[in-house]
Amino acid sequence: MFYICQMANQEDVFKKVISHAKEYGYVFQSSEIYDGLSAVYDYGQNGAELKKNIREYWWQAMTQLHDNIVGIDAAIFMHPTTWKASGHVDAFNDPLIDNKDSKKRYRADVLVEDYVAKIEAKIDKEVSKAAKRFGADFDKEQFVATNGRVLGYQEKIDTILKRLGKSLENEDLADVKALIEELEIACPLSGSKNWTDVKQFNLMFGTKLGASADSAMDLYLRPETAQGIFVNFLNVQKTGRMKLPFGIAQTGKAFRNEIVARQFIFRMREFEQMEMQYFIKPGTQKEWYDAWKEKRLNWHLSLGMGQDNYRFHDHEKLAHYADAACDIEFKFPFGFKELEGIHSRTDFDLSSHEKYSGKKLQYFDPEENKSYVPYVLETSIGLDRMFLAVFSNSLQEEELDNGSTRTVLKLPAVLAPTKAAVLPLLKRDGLPELAQKLVDELKWDFKVAYDEKDAVGRRYRRQDANGTPFCITVDHQSLEDNTVTIRHRDSMEQERVPMDQVKGIISKAVDIRYWLQKI
Numbered sequence: 001m002f003y004i005c006q007m008a009n010q011e012d013v014f015k016k017v018i019s020h021a022k023e024y025g026y027v028f029q030s031s032e033i034y035d036g037l038s039a040v041y042d043y044g045q046n047g048a049e050l051k052k053n054i055r056e057y058w059w060q061a062m063t064q065l066h067d068n069i070v071g072i073d074a075a076i077f078m079h080p081t082t083w084k085a086s087g088h089v090d091a092f093n094d095p096l097i098d099n100k101d102s103k104k105r106y107r108a109d110v111l112v113e114d115y116v117a118k119i120e121a122k123i124d125k126e127v128s129k130a131a132k133r134f135g136a137d138f139d140k141e142q143f144v145a146t147n148g149r150v151l152g153y154q155e156k157i158d159t160i161l162k163r164l165g166k167s168l169e170n171e172d173l174a175d176v177k178a179l180i181e182e183l184e185i186a187c188p189l190s191g192s193k194n195w196t197d198v199k200q201f202n203l204m205f206g207t208k209l210g211a212s213a214d215s216a217m218d219l220y221l222r223p224e225t226a227q228g229i230f231v232n233f234l235n236v237q238k239t240g241r242m243k244l245p246f247g248i249a250q251t252g253k254a255f256r257n258e259i260v261a262r263q264f265i266f267r268m269r270e271f272e273q274m275e276m277q278y279f280i281k282p283g284t285q286k287e288w289y290d291a292w293k294e295k296r297l298n299w300h301l302s303l304g305m306g307q308d309n310y311r312f313h314d315h316e317k318l319a320h321y322a323d324a325a326c327d328i329e330f331k332f333p334f335g336f337k338e339l340e341g342i343h344s345r346t347d348f349d350l351s352s353h354e355k356y357s358g359k360k361l362q363y364f365d366p367e368e369n370k371s372y373v374p375y376v377l378e379t380s381i382g383l384d385r386m387f388l389a390v391f392s393n394s395l396q397e398e399e400l401d402n403g404s405t406r407t408v409l410k411l412p413a414v415l416a417p418t419k420a421a422v423l424p425l426l427k428r429d430g431l432p433e434l435a436q437k438l439v440d441e442l443k444w445d446f447k448v449a450y451d452e453k454d455a456v457g458r459r460y461r462r463q464d465a466n467g468t469p470f471c472i473t474v475d476h477q478s479l480e481d482n483t484v485t486i487r488h489r490d491s492m493e494q495e496r497v498p499m500d501q502v503k504g505i506i507s508k509a510v511d512i513r514y515w516l517q518k519i
């Protein structure tokens, strides 16, 4: 028997996740030899496999199991007008200011708004004082409209907000800074009033296309993959002769110049998304929203990582394009956080691209004998966040009967980078040759490892920590009767089986079919 050790606290668990990811070749800090690049990470030899397997699990669930969902691979560079139409050029802008002493960065408008909130709190205080004084006769509206002190506060608020609004509208960032200084706003962390200039900050990364400075065109690295799908909507619909409802799926890199970039691969500046846009008849969005919420949750649950680790979070404040939206949250080592978004996007994107491009992006409905802009239901999940969910959930410390502990990465077998390790018990007597023969046979179907170094117990531990679901040991008996021992990672149970059954046993455990059938 064994049980899972309780690690001291969430922070320790998270630290352990990060160090294990590095130690076993899953995730490295980018450009580490140059002290790294903040919020950018590289996937190592095992990480690249795990990531590929998660991507494949999603891709197959979307495109292979639905005959009306097809996949595309759009470019990262897109015509700059795309981002005007999507709203990213205008809506992804934040005015930022740094405090020179604390080195903390703030949104300048938020600093001013927080200051205003403090004045509002003073008004509230006056109101509740008066309410107490006047009792049942208190008329709040009249008091607010006539009380000298309240009027003074309100006038101050109006003046500040009017000025802030005007300077932001005119992009007069020097005046935003002047306002912060006049109001004597201090850094909430250090109390210092030593501010830098205010700079406009767009979350999109800009770059240039073209050789000469005059003719170069300003481009953005895409901040989401979705727009590559929207602009190809008609290409796919026409060439694939798709009928509503149908979906277009895509996986690929997205880039955001995140201000608060921390929490390892949870929030990165370069990350990968797996998005699917489902084009539907207007009016059916509620039905499809519910259906995709259920489908996506079931996809997560099929991996067996525990129902209690997921919850839905409905958005109250909706984005400008959405008429309903929710997140699937996962219990990360630092608490429940967004893993995937499900958004009912109406016809916002296609209509906006119609407007900006001057091209029709409509569907001819043969049943209704008319054309219209379809509505869109979107599912959007971060591949790196999914990686972190799977990795952190799988990492466990177990205390064994003999008092020792083992670190085991209980990755769902379908996702594990290496499916089996073949281990000759000794480095002689023809055992390595027989083991190698088995590797050569299995490698056509699975990624397998060969390991002959150290005592077999240590090799088991190494494979446990690596997440390998099976260890196959070749010993002297194998030479005589062609049987081997299979050790199961999670239960540590061992069974003796004929060598020609090994492939079938691994297959059953790792075949995507057995996992996705649960959906």
Ligand code: ATP
Pocket: 224, 256, 258, 265, 266, 267, 268, 269, 271, 272, 273, 338, 339, 340, 341, 380, 381, 382, 383, 384, 385
């Ligand atoms: P958040 O609120 O965490 O910033 P978001 O609501 O901006 O996320 P979306 O624009 O809906 O995220 O993107 C869809 C998915 O892409 C998210 O659910 C998340 O899994 C992933 N994602 C978004 N931003 C990042 C990032 N900076 N690093 C890694 N994954 C990300």
